[in-house]
Amino acid sequence: MPEPSLIEQLRADLTTARKDRDKLRTTTLSTFLSEVKNKEIDLGHGLADEDVRGLLTTAIKRRREAAEQMRAGSRVELAEKEEQEGALLQAYLPPALGEDEVRSMIRDAISAGAKDVGGVMKAVMPATKGRFDGKELNRLVREALAG
CATH class of the missing domain: 1.10.1510.10 (Uncharacterised protein YqeY/AIM41, N-terminal domain)
Incomplete structure (x- = not known):
């Protein structure tokens, strides 16, 4: 069924x-x-x-x-x-993603060629939508690009 x-x-x-x-x-x-x-x-x-x-x-x-x-x-x-x-x-949404999982996605997006905040966000957002806070995602992307 x-x-x-x-x-x-x-x-x-x-x-x-x-x-x-x-x-x-x-x-x-x-x-x-x-x-x-x-x-x-x-x-x-x-x-x-x-x-x-x-x-x-x-x-x-x-x-x-x-x-x-x-x-x-x-x-x-x-x-x-x-x-x-x-x-x-x-409770009706899939389980939230952990910060480590999101950092890994961000690293993957950067290594795949995304060079700015917009590019990384565009690559990562579909996988995190509804499972990780957008403001927090933006902060992590900025940290990763700065570091």
């Missing part, structure tokens, strides 16, 4: 969360699935798993930024809720 698509998995988990009366999970998944549906309507077709992962990455980043703002405004309980939602969505 083929493995279910990411959207099917999210819908099944939403159903389970509703049955379990898990309010946080139900709210988070239904909100995210509505974002997916809106994107499908905008594009006029269904989304592949890769597209859904891109939306997940964006949703997680948005929640992380919101949590930082909440903490800055001394709204700790709201910040924790945003962080919990982000962690819940993170």
Whole structure:
């Protein structure tokens, strides 16, 4: 039997969360699935798993930024809720890459002929998308090129 698509998995988990009366999970998944549906309507077709992962990455980043703002405004309980939602969505992405793995990819890209930040980023980004923070990747690329 083929493995279910990411959207099917999210819908099944939403159903389970509703049955379990898990309010946080139900709210988070239904909100995210509505974002997916809106994107499908905008594009006029269904989304592949890769597209859904891109939306997940964006949703997680948005929640992380919101949590930082909440903490800055001394709204700790709201910040924790945003962080919990982000962690819940993170579970649907492939495991994060370690810094050593990313440094190795950067070295490979440089040895393959990439000479500037743009070239290295272009070579490494597809493999790290959704699995490693873009700002951190940029910092590592700059370190590798400087060193």
